[in-house]
Amino acid sequence: MKKILFLILSSTLIFASDQIPGAPQKHPILLKNGVIHTISNGVIHGSILFDNGKITHVGEFIAPQNGAEVIDLEGKHVYPGFIAAVSGIGLVEINAVDVTNDHSERGDFNPNVRANVAYNPDSEIIPTTRSNGVLIANVVPASGLVSGQSSIMMMDGWTWEDATLSHPSGLHINWPQMGTRTRGRYGRTPPIKKQIERRNKSLKALDDIIKQSRAYARLRQTKSRSAENYHDEDLRWESMIPYVQRKIPIYIHANEVRQIDAAVHWAKRQDVNIIIVGGKDAWRTTDLLVENKIPVIYEGVTALPSRRYEDYDQAYKGPLLLQKAGVQFCIASAGSAGAAYRLRNLSNQAAMAAAYGLPKNEALRSITLSAAEILGIDKQVGSLESGKDATLFISNGDPLEIRTTVVQAYIQGRKVDMGDRHKMLFHKYQEKYRQLRILNE
């Protein structure tokens, strides 16, 4: 208890400086007398012990071992770190300042570019995000038809290599718009004929890409001694190999039902693994998704209905509809890079789904274990179980409630510096008003 108290009291000091990445866990840490939300095994009123960055024990009573730091939670709550299933965090600093954007490579076909090499571990957005419990993010490139490969990053580390949890996590494809637009928001739309031409060209390109990739893989991977059988390497095609071999999933960004429909049939035809990202209309075609075992990363619960006549809460209740139909899903904040600064509100997305019918435990799972499962990192993170990473946080209440505060986070057992730019400026200007005697603290 004293330690926690100390932590809070000393916050002014901490916030006065830039954030420092946590040191590797040196001794076991026991959090006791808390409410442990394991996700996988219910809620345990008790303790959690972790050592060397891994959870070693979760239980009602754990005897403190020698050398362990013991922290009395006094009834506070422990959750696995929230996982952003898609985000642009680390690839953007200020959306409107072009040179601070690193999410959209030039061109339509960039399967080779890798998100983590451009991930800026010193982005000011990262500390503000982990302050709300988001500790892991799948960072995705954004542009063109084939955007590049995403990386799963931990929200702490000195370098991008330190921060990488897993790479590559997938290849990202923006599915072409299947409809035609008659008038854009500002009245500028290419002629319908052009739009259809463009779409057909993109759809054909998607088929061609798989065909070419398979042919390239055959050339490169069939062993032969003769020199004339050697085929020169090509970064783009080389990077496609694991995807056509179904080793890693392809993330298809698609919201409209015709896109989802076309993408699933494409995946069947081309025999590739896909995950639907976006999925606004996924509720309209759940049979297809269940039948083909396609998971959905439902992006943006707090969104307007897609069509004028849809229910006002259509986007809110989307996750519930997927859950009821048995679609594997998780919830993500809007993944576009411009929305990176809003990633800290990820839990609001899950909460809104809960307000409109999704069971609370499912809502919580949708940004922890469910996300880990879809991203393929559930062996390591997503729930509080022994053997998994000690990537977790302590909060003073239900973190799906906005009013709740995250008190402390650990990433692989490393204690996270909970300061951020916002807290720093908050304290700086509290000081201004103390000087002006407007604030009497």
Add this chain to the structure above:
Amino acid sequence: MKIKITIFLSALAILSAQVGPAKELHRNPPRAWALTNATIHATPGKTIESGMVLIRDGMIKSVGTKVKIPKQTTIIDLDGKHVYAGFIESWLDVSTIKKDSSVQAHWNSNMRAYLKAADLFHPKKKELKELRSLGFTTVHITPKGGIFQGSSSLVQLGEIPKVLSGNIAQVIEYAAGGWGSSEYPTSLLGAIAFIRQGFYDADWYGKSIDILDKYPDGNEPIQTDKSLGILFSDKNSQQPFIFRTKNEVYIDRSKKIANEFGLKLWIKGNGYEYRRIDEMPASFLVIPLNYPGKPEVVDPHHALQYSTEQLKHWDMAPDNAAKLADAGFQFALTSSELKKKKDFRKNLARSIRRGLSKADALAALTTTPAKEFGQSKRLGKVAPGFIANLVITDGNYFDGKSAVKAVWIDGNEYEVEPDPLVSVAGDWTLKENGNEWALKLNKSPKGFDGKISMGEKSIKLKTVNIEQDRITFSVDADTILQMGITRFKGTVGEGKASGQVFYADGNSANWTAILDSTKTQKKKDRKKEFASDLELVFPDGAYGLDEDVPSPKTILINDATIWTSGKKGVLKEYDILFQNGKIKKIAKNISLPRGNALIIDGTGKHVTPGLIDAHSHMAGESINEGFENVTAEVRMRDVIDPNDVAIYRALAGGLTTINLLHGSANPIGGQNVVMKLRWGSFSDELIFNQAPQGIKFALGENVKRVRSYGRYPETRMGVEQVIRDAFMAARDYKKSWDTYNKDVKLKRSAIPPRRDLELDAMVEIMEGKRLVHSHSYRQDEILMLTRIAEDYGFTMATFQHVLEGYKVAERLAEHGAGASTFSDWWAYKYEVVDAIPYNGTLMTNAGVTVSFNSDSDELARRMNLEAAKAVKYGGLNEADALKMVTINPAKQLKIDQYVGSLEIGKDADFTIWSGHPLSSYSICEQTWIEGKQYFSLEQDQYFRQRDAKLRNDLIQKILSSPDNGDKPMKPEGKRGNRFDSCNAMEAYTMEGGK
């Protein structure tokens, strides 16, 4: 067999003889005709069977059954054909000049009131012919281009059109170039302001010219402006002003402008009039018969892209004219909006089938426009003394299948589809080389077709050609007589025909034929179509209200947690009583005499004031007028779109009041309007009337980066100067008015100051009558604007966004400005790098009235959760946090004596929540405004079921309706979501800057 008299007239010869020397020789073709044996539709509702029309020198001399035909007159036997007065096409656009740079032109090329359609009319022969083929003999031509487009004219559609009247009406369009256009205005906002300023300018101009005439000495001459002069005289002589409109909302906007300036209003309609027929002005309307094509709903996924409103419009649009007629409107019909002019008759026939009476339809083509265009004594009727404009048809015009045979214009005949010289259609007996055949000839759309048969076997004719009285056709007669392809050629006489037949083997023989019966095919309209049986809802489409909003006189909520946002704080297990739209009582255990009170069990529920959003763009059809750096003259109240579904969605999140603001494209933007979300209402009913007027300013990146126009300013230094300059000009403006108003002599003999809507608004700011809401981010600019305000003697109402407000909170408090901020936005552009979510709390603690706003149709639906962020960041207490979206924005908008808290006497604007209003798990259950329930979960369920069934029924109806060849309707797609946030707009502005 009747040989028709064909008259070869040269219209050119007649007309050119009027003025100027005769070319070649004098031409005086005959001009006296008697059209006999006709069904004459003399006026709407009055038909003369077997009547006669006597025409002499371009005029109708007499009409009736017993008309004495002067000997010198030639008779044309119409053989039962129908005669109508020539139809008036009430709308035809003529293209206008590009730009007038003469010294007498207005400063802005959108002002071209001096133009006259007749001066611009250069019709192509094909165009004239096409109109005549529909039965039009006269056309109302309208200039197109700019905003004040000029005068319309009325023209006879003869080979050389004759102008009947040069000045029918001034045509006005809400035209705007959009982003990137090279001239003000760029938006609907600006277009309306331009129209209003135009009328004020015309008034000033007219009066000034008057004074200059009377007192030429001692007054500085003013710049000549031919448009303003014309506008002034047209307005004062009560010439009509006709506004082009896009939907029912535009009609309402026109009505308001007409009222403001006392204009004689006409409306160029749009096809949506039926939706708000009770709200329509009693003006003359020109209604296009532009019905939407069938939506493409075969692919169920594609069908999703059509809004319910679109599907409904498909079903209801053809009823428009009938509904207008039933409601007693004076209207004319036009083909003007049709891509294919031919669809006019098809669509007109549809209107008739759906209940428009033929008499009303005829009136809409003849007497009504004739009267409105000031020609009731010479156009529109088949009556003596009228111009000999006639339509001759072979059946009732309104049955659709009949053909227009000819039109007469000024007593000259223009053939459209002349009768053939001989009639060949019918059953013939044909003999050839000993064989006897039955020959059947039919009229077809492209000429003739037919078949030839012997006994049971029959063969289709391959090609049938009729040229005057000669016929050729071929037949592949192999299947009957192994004759190969055989060709017939011959001449047709009365009831018989004969000629030569050429066989496949090269031999030939004679053939003869006798007409057994002339079965002219009955051109009966067999199509069935009925008026739509759908009910209108308000606004039409999904979630529209189909009955009045429930508004019980007395409402009592029992045992609820009441968040008063007032002095009483949060009251647990309290009752609250509303009566006559106001809050009556808040106490424990309020008992009511039995009666008509609605009692709501509030156990477990929370009641808060209706939420208020001090920064919104919902229901704004136009957001930015950004061409100039000061546009204080534009008003958001002019561009309210009451059909925006964002209103309903916001109600479903507990929001009841919004501040609809202009965008942030310029340092001084437009005037805002505070609205209550009275979903389903129309016109100005959404406006919060007691709310003070206001205006939007904007600072920082948005205003300095709009560089597409090369516009000043491009720095924060320049922004400050632009604002100071605007106030300086306003001060001088006010001074000139004060001087003028005080001096009686000046008022009589001096040119008055020109009324300027932009400066009026600026003066109102300085007089404290207009609240300023300024978009702002950085502390320097916030500080700067408080200083300007103090220099010019007013107090800023709010700084909007104000994300660095926490850095100068003491200055905001000292100045007395409110802060309307985002709860936690940052990092989207450079000027928000220092934005922090503690902003609200820090400013509150420094004594600033702080609210959280949405600036987004999406966020506006969950403002209670935005308030919760004030608890999270900085630890504000919950009651104060809720005030961020209730009483605080009310104070900022100076409407706190009416709304914003639950206190006795205030408006009954409240929201019932399923739980704690700051909890993420709570949802809005009911939203009330002034004691009327605008949202409830039950009502919403009802809408869903009603609308789902409606969609389904409509799609079935569309699937089962025949394809009539119309181009399919295009889906609306995502257009339902009009506007998300300033950032969307900002992003676009930036794009425009490239």
